[in-house]
Amino acid sequence: MTEKASGITEPQPRGAVIRGNHPVDQSEAAGRFMAAPIHQKMHDARLWDLRQKRDAEMHIIPEWEDLRQLASDIKQHTLTHLDQYLEQFETNAKVNGIHVHWAKDGQEHNSIVLEILKKHGAKKLIKSKSMLTEECDFRHSMAENGISVIETDLGERIQQLDGEMPSHVVVPAVHKLRSDVAQVFSKTLGTDPDNDDVHYLTEQQRETTRPLILDADAGMTGCNFAVAETGTVVVCTNEGNADLSANTPPLHIVSMGIEKVIPRLDDLPVFVRMLSRSALGSPITQYTSHFRGPRKGGEMHIVLVDNGRTTRLGMEKFWTSLKCIRCGACMNTCPVFRRSGGLSYGATYAGPIGLILDPTFNKHKYRNLPFASTMNGSCTNVCPVKINIHEQIADWRKELASVGEIPFAKKAMMKAAGEILASPKLYRAGLPLANSTLRHLPRFMLYNRLNTWGRGREMPHAPRETFHQWYARNRAGKKKDVSE
């Protein structure tokens, strides 16, 4: 070991076990994350720090709550006039010399990109972070077709080299300790395995990625916002890697979800002012880039992707989730996310926003996710576009229950509870359950063979009598019944 080593040897807990279409068990993976206390503690502290920095920025901006309302209103207006603004965006982008493509799903997105690359004889693609390309499983698809894809965002690059999904939409490797990164880099980039100094690791990535950037045939970026009136694609990064990806090779391809469009330039500052403040607690990302057309001698393409968005638009209770600008503030504030790690969700989108987005892709596979929440509502109130996340989590539970996507035992338990709680006689008769260690617990905690309450908590002491009995003894004259 060198003096640069942190000395931490706790192995990184891995994410949820994925078994085809089988429902993801978030709590199992969360349990393993919590069993790695150094990782869990760093993760919680790091994200809570982001939340506090976000709060500090909020207090600097007197019009903060006005901005949230404006952002929500602009997004709702755009989403309800989406055809009109997409047409306007397409027209203006084309006037500026951009090639515009449309993809129904991830597969079509990948084949459109592949076609463009083939036409240019491009084999080496550099890209900046994009959650949409994660949805499309883009890197695997390109690898199968002989295209080398290099992620240029540090966190995303770490995840690529480690063969993991991003665990957070803004800080993809936030679940990793420096010692984990040192291991990954030593295996893949040949760095010193005993040196986990963060400056060293970051510099190694810079030095190894730069030749790949200079040598690339094509660059790909995501899109944070697209302005209909000017045909502009806006990309926000802190490393400048989107600009390197877009500006160095002769070909720039933008992957863009159709919900990213906003009407006017005047609307844009509302979002730019809140994006990084909400995400990282900084006033703006180091780079906010506006691409309105190809540069001289270059070529620019935009692939507009649906991939389930138009279906979501038609979901009465869930369409406003399309307002999301992927800032990650809901993840940073979520007490469940901070303790379980983003990979425990086993889906493209983790945390509160993931709980309401993932089931729109697959109700069966992600049926447990809406239950990975206390519905405390913190997410809703940090959301810069005012998505009622915790209410949608509750609505997803109802939706899943109504289509039979909750476990049979849970459903049976609730049915029994509902019948007993609807009958004062059955309810009182069931109390207390003699000679059971569980006899003092509320009914809804009892319908469980295992003593899950007592695993991490002491049992409460049993009182001599219930309130019900006390009242009968002390206020007998006031007895009030209704017939069943």
Added chain:
Amino acid sequence: MSSRDAIFEAIRRNRPAGDFPHPVVPLFDDAPPQDLRPQFIQTLQRMGGKLSEPRNGDPFADLKDMQAQNPGKILSVVPEFQGDTSLEDNTLPADLADVEIGVVRAAFGVAETGSVCFTDRLLKINTLGYLPQHLFVLLDPAKIVFNLHNAYKQPEFREGHYAVFHTGPSATADIEGVLIRGAQGVRSLNVIFMPG
């Protein structure tokens, strides 16, 4: 049916009912300070940028110091400072990889965020903003706007094909939240106030 048509058809079919008017966005600039420089400088520095002030009457003193410490090419695309290399007609974006210091003029600055705005016209080659190790930026202090609402009223966003806000140098905190300046792009961004 083409995918484009299918998507538009689905949007029209699934469009949520209800009236959702387009709000008017205020400028939120009721009481800007007379002198926007102090706020600009403060935020710039917070974001890791530097204000490069003249020494002994030389506005480029810091630049020359840096040149002495980091020998390498200086590429200037401003008339106020002469670099030691220049752009040719056939210079490719990747060719700027060996530039040590880039010198460029900003279209304007933003006090709220400490940002400077570049365009493809000002950068000449866009990678000038990213491939050099260090960037020196000339900014006319009269061209600082109060906030981002004012910024997006500037003509730069309706002209040309590229406009970008730089706010300090390239940065990352992707490993355990440790802030590192100079992640992929420039390691330092230095602003020189100079009318122009």
Added chain:
Amino acid sequence: MKVGLFVPCYVDMLHPEVGVATLELLERFGLDVEYPQDQTCCGQPMVNTGCEKEAAATEALFVRNFEQYDYVVMPSGSCTNQVRNNMTAVEQTDAVKHVRSRTYELVEFLHDVLKVEEFPWAEFPHKVALHNNCNTLRNLRIASMTERREEFFSKPIDLLSKVRGLEIVKLSRPDECCGFGGTFSVFEEGISAKMGHDKAMDQQASGAQYVTSSDGSCLLHQEGCARRAGTDVKYIHIAQILNGARA
């Protein structure tokens, strides 16, 4: 003013003294308070789990128990939130609408309806940390929340400030959920307990001798976690403090 008292199931069974304190406190203000004996539950466990249909009969029973009162008061913001904002499984008759709009959590009832100015009988010479249940905080808006840019307000602190000798201490994460979450505490036991332990440690570090809340459910969970974690902070419902408990 006729007031119906609702005593949540876990208070009835585990902390009857909270029910007693709530009743006695309301009686101190000369109110005609009744406890309908056929009450069971507000329906929240089923609704919380997504099983809305299974909650309908329980909700209907709740309404039958309370429809004849001017106000329904309960020492739980979580149950109040269920009745006021989520009791939609049952058909929305006039009686249902009446009950839903007249249901109050104890603190907001004292603060907003009775507008209580003083609690001359109350004295609690201890350092106290306040815990707001998340439903009570963010759905009933009993206090300002740190997530929003808004003026500070807190109905429970307004009331507690009228108690002699009581000193409020601050937590490092005052709004952080304690992990109870209703059925979450059982179905997602591991994370729930972890959150509860973290909360208990924050409370211990704050120097608080007592933690109080207008929600017994959070307290029940927190106390269980605190005892397991081995801290010595005590837990007491706000109704007991306002009713004059000394310890």
